Amino acid sequence: MADIRIENLRKEFGSFVAVQDSSFTVHDGEFLALLGPSGCGKTTTLRMIAGLELPSSGKIYLDGEDVTFNRASARDIAFVFQLFALYPHMNVRKNIGFPLLSQGMPRAEIRQRVEETARLLQIDHILDRSVSGLAGGDRQRVALGRAIVRRPKCFLMDEPL
Known part of the structure; x- marks a missing residue:
């Protein structure tokens, strides 16, 4: 940090x-x-x-x-927006991994980091579900996961709770 x-x-x-x-x-x-x-x-x-x-x-x-x-x-700052800003056409796994994919990280490392982050947030059981069908709390954890997975210098969160 x-x-x-x-x-x-x-x-x-x-x-x-x-x-x-x-x-x-x-x-x-x-x-x-x-x-x-x-x-x-x-x-x-x-x-x-x-x-x-x-x-x-x-x-x-x-x-x-x-x-x-x-x-x-x-x-190198991760920002979690108040309204989550999730990609509705992607499942949980792809939403969390998207920043790493955008950086050109190898797929095996993306998979490992996404699964590690999902376990931390206790959402590993929903990785293959669509974000559009998730409850608000789970959507929030997906948005947090997308920030955490990057391992940025710092996190900024706009009304994350």
């Missing part, structure tokens, strides 16, 4: 300020929960850390490296 340091992060959408001068550090192995009412900038902050939104000002450091303007693909 990695340290995340945010310095004076700000995001404006036109004249609306979604995030104003936010600064904090999350050290390797720590958990941080952002709490606040709807519209206060929690998701926008996560999206900027992940590289899905560019900040209006401020800095984002990952393991001491300034990644403020790096593309999301260059940050």
